[in-house]
Amino acid sequence: MTGNRLGRLLNILDYALSSLGRKSLKNGGVFIIFTLVVFLFASFQLVSRALTEAAQTVLATAPDITVQQMSAGRQVSIASSAKIPLAPIFGIKKIEERIWGYYFDESNGANYTIIGLPARAGDSGGTQLFGLAEGRLPVASERGQVAISDNVRRQLQLGNRKHFSLFRPDLSQASFATVGLFAPKTEILTADLMVMNLADARDLFAIADGFVTDLLVSVANPNEIETIARKISEKLPGSRVITRNQILKTYKVVFNRRSGLGTVCLLTALAAFVILAWDKASGLSREERKEVAILKILGWQTSDIMLLRFCESLSLSLLAFISGYLLAWVHVVFWGGALFRPIFLGWSVIRPVFSLAPPLAASDLLLVFSLSVVPYLCATAVPAWRAATVRADSVI
Amino acid sequence: MRPSTGLLMTLMILSMLGGAVAHTVLIKRGEQAENLQILQGVVASLGLSDLALSTEARYTRHPAVSDPVVVSMDHPGAIDHFPSTFFWAPVARP
Amino acid sequence: MMPDNLVELQAVTKIYNQGQANEVIALKQVSFTVARNEMVCVQGPSGSGKTTLLSLIGCIFAPTSGRATIGGKKISRLPDHFLTRYRRELTGFVFQHYNMLDHLTVLENITLPLLPLGISPGDRVRKADRLLEKFGLSHRRNFSVTQLSGGELQRVAIARALINDPPIIVADEPTAHLDGKLSREVVDMLASLRDEGRTVVIASHDPIVSAHPAMARIIEVRDGIILHQLSGR
Ligand SMILES: Nc1ncnc2c1ncn2[C@@H]1O[C@H](COP(=O)(O)OP(=O)(O)OP(=O)(O)O)[C@@H](O)[C@H]1O
Numbered sequence: 001m002t003g004n005r006l007g008r009l010l011n012i013l014d015y016a017l018s019s020l021g022r023k024s025l026k027n028g029g030v031f032i033i034f035t036l037v038v039f040l041f042a043s044f045q046l047v048s049r050a051l052t053e054a055a056q057t058v059l060a061t062a063p064d065i066t067v068q069q070m071s072a073g074r075q076v077s078i079a080s081s082a083k084i085p086l087a088p089i090f091g092i093k094k095i096e097e098r099i100w101g102y103y104f105d106e107s108n109g110a111n112y113t114i115i116g117l118p119a120r121a122g123d124s125g126g127t128q129l130f131g132l133a134e135g136r137l138p139v140a141s142e143r144g145q146v147a148i149s150d151n152v153r154r155q156l157q158l159g160n161r162k163h164f165s166l167f168r169p170d171l172s173q174a175s176f177a178t179v180g181l182f183a184p185k186t187e188i189l190t191a192d193l194m195v196m197n198l199a200d201a202r203d204l205f206a207i208a209d210g211f212v213t214d215l216l217v218s219v220a221n222p223n224e225i226e227t228i229a230r231k232i233s234e235k236l237p238g239s240r241v242i243t244r245n246q247i248l249k250t251y252k253v254v255f256n257r258r259s260g261l262g263t264v265c266l267l268t269a270l271a272a273f274v275i276l277a278w279d280k281a282s283g284l285s286r287e288e289r290k291e292v293a294i295l296k297i298l299g300w301q302t303s304d305i306m307l308l309r310f311c312e313s314l315s316l317s318l319l320a321f322i323s324g325y326l327l328a329w330v331h332v333v334f335w336g337g338a339l340f341r342p343i344f345l346g347w348s349v350i351r352p353v354f355s356l357a358p359p360l361a362a363s364d365l366l367l368v369f370s371l372s373v374v375p376y377l378c379a380t381a382v383p384a385w386r387a388a389t390v391r392a393d394s395v396i
Numbered sequence: 397m398r399p400s401t402g403l404l405m406t407l408m409i410l411s412m413l414g415g416a417v418a419h420t421v422l423i424k425r426g427e428q429a430e431n432l433q434i435l436q437g438v439v440a441s442l443g444l445s446d447l448a449l450s451t452e453a454r455y456t457r458h459p460a461v462s463d464p465v466v467v468s469m470d471h472p473g474a475i476d477h478f479p480s481t482f483f484w485a486p487v488a489r490p
Numbered sequence: 491m492m493p494d495n496l497v498e499l500q501a502v503t504k505i506y507n508q509g510q511a512n513e514v515i516a517l518k519q520v521s522f523t524v525a526r527n528e529m530v531c532v533q534g535p536s537g538s539g540k541t542t543l544l545s546l547i548g549c550i551f552a553p554t555s556g557r558a559t560i561g562g563k564k565i566s567r568l569p570d571h572f573l574t575r576y577r578r579e580l581t582g583f584v585f586q587h588y589n590m591l592d593h594l595t596v597l598e599n600i601t602l603p604l605l606p607l608g609i610s611p612g613d614r615v616r617k618a619d620r621l622l623e624k625f626g627l628s629h630r631r632n633f634s635v636t637q638l639s640g641g642e643l644q645r646v647a648i649a650r651a652l653i654n655d656p657p658i659i660v661a662d663e664p665t666a667h668l669d670g671k672l673s674r675e676v677v678d679m680l681a682s683l684r685d686e687g688r689t690v691v692i693a694s695h696d697p698i699v700s701a702h703p704a705m706a707r708i709i710e711v712r713d714g715i716i717l718h719q720l721s722g723r
């Protein structure tokens with residue numbers, strides 16, 4: 001009996017596949033649209049998944065607490081003296097001053113991120129730890145040193161030269177010597193970085209003495225970060241206190257379907273399905289009606305016709321889903337999400353080179369599956385039922 | 397050949413391709429895991445808060461630490477000027 | 491085992507679209523029987539209810555009221571599912587309009603009833619080839635049905651009706667689109683099925699059919715009632 005059941009399934013599947021093949025133009029169109037929708041949606045999901053995962057892992061070592069000064073809804077420089085009221089807070093291990101900002105290079109339109117490192121005890125740490133391919137980080141004791149990425153070196157067209165100069169706001173020149181080069185493997189963090197010491201950054205940006213961009217607070221016990229952050233914001237009215245958790249939270253949602261592209265991918269998917277479903281649901285043609293009636297009169301049960309329709313929709317949607325999903329992986333992993341790169345890098349002149357390797361998660365696959373194959377099957381269930389209930393005697 | 401056999405074979409070929417892709421991904425992730433540790437070191441030593449992906453706007457270069465209202469600088473309902481903000485969701489309020 | 495009367499209708503009424511404006515009473519209180527291994531002809535003018543009567547015998551639908559027993563199975567008030575099962579076990583239907591699926595070949599059309607039974611492609615072809623040979627259609631096996639002549643199509647239809655080896659064959663105007671010689675051939679073919687031990691019911695107003703020597707009875711239908719029954723020659 002089971003053999004017979006399998007035989008019935010295979011026979012009806014054969015019949016379904018041949019009738020799919022017969023209407024190859026229409027079904028080919030459906031297949032391509034379906035594949036494309038799955039491809040776009042899955043690509044977006046995989047790219048954002050890979051970036052989110054990278055951010056969550058990499059930024060796990062971000063500063064415990066960052067303190068900024070707000071004024072008129074914007075971030076402004078914070079006075080170094082803000083450290084004073086914080087000193088008595090129990091549990092703070094260290095407070096460092098930092099200056100960072102952007103330097104716009106008018107000659108090529110690139111935007112560099114400049115970081116003025118706080119003075120540190122272990123200034124000349126190991127190359128490996130700091131992700132430097134060669135050289136070292138600038139030290140506090142010597143002026144005019146920078147560590148840059150290879151990408152920045154290319155943007156500045158340095159070639160083998162070590163020295164270059166940048167303009168201060170008053171257009172006077174500040175000159176720098178390259179002492180370190182970040183490894184290309186770290187581009188996802190360092191692509192646009194110019195790291196110098198605090199004094200150089202203050203000089204370059206002409207920030208007044210006694211002011212810095214933000215304060216980095218280290219906390220002895222990670223469990224106390226939130227409590228200490230609350231205390232800091234109580235002591236410094238008008239400040240913005242950002243904890244590591246908030247940074248991670250930002251990166252949890254920054255690449256997701258709330259973004260415009262995510263919405264567009266979802267909307268195309270939705271539009272495509274509405275079109276497909278409408279096409280399927282918009283009445284039976286005379287031909288179809290006749291075919292079903294003949295099959296029924298020849299002894300096919302209603303359930304056989306349902307199975308036939310189900311085989312048609314399932315094989316079409318499953319094949320399209322698998323193809324689209326595979327293509328999405330190839331696109332993301334082998335082509336680095338080439339289709340989306342222009343969008344998520346935008347008009348940036350400095351484009352980091354990095355590879356994407358999203359995690360293999362069954363839940364991701366199920367999400368795309370349940371947003372593509374499942375609605376398609378549901379959309380085709382009603383017309384399948386309507387076809388299956390055509391009466392046998394309607395051809396006599 | 398029966399069409400159903402053809403379908404079965406197609407599915408098998410596709411799953412083999414899937415297996416090959418998964419294999420490559422796992423290898424790549426293995427390599428990436430080492431690199432991620434180096435990157436963690438970079439973040440810790442430079443006190444970084446953001447990924448250097450898109451440098452075209454403050455809120456895509458430093459979404460975690462830029463002003464909460466920066467996306468709606470012009471007008472809360474204004475459409476952004478930058479293509480990358482098409483991919484990046486607006487910065488969440490903490 | 492099969493009963494003596496393969497078809498037994500008692501006071502059978504069939505109403506199309508019951509309760510609606512376009513209600514049609516196609517059969518009124520019809521009673522008649524067909525014995526096993528008998529060949530009968532149903533005659534009557536157009537619209538008299540021949541096709542309706544044959545559809546009842548072919549288990550295509552159940553009567554609106556009355557008792558209908560086909561091959562020993564009571565088919566009145568039966569869910570569709572069982573009707574379909576009896577249809578494929580008990581009867582083979584040859585239609586007035588062939589009712590072939592144009593996009594399929596002769597072989598595929600003939601084997602359609604076997605698909606939901608789970609019969610393997612090899613067995614299907616074997617069964618079909620036997621019938622195709624019997625009806626001299628082997629050379630047309632892989633033709634599209636649209637390429638066949640009317641006579642060939644009618645033979646394909648008969649072959650398809652026989653694929654499940656049913657005890658009852660029902661043929662609705664099998665000679666309607668054929669000329670005299672071909673009509674004769676088709677009726678001979680149906681008569682040979684009777685000789686194999688099957689019961690054959692043919693609806694026709696073609697004298698070639700009613701005058702066939704194998705015809706046991708002629709049932710005259712008019713406006714949904716049986717006018718009279720004549721025994722054949
Ligand atoms: N599906 C249907 N719905 C409504 N009325 C129908 C249907 N089928 C047949 N009828 C009506 O039932 C009556 C009997 O029809 P039937 O088809 O049985 O006649 P017939 O003797 O086969 O005619 P013909 O020689 O033209 O084939 C006719 O009045 C016809 O209009």
Ligand SMILES: [Mg+2]
Nearest residue numbers: 540541586662
């Ligand atoms: Mg008729």
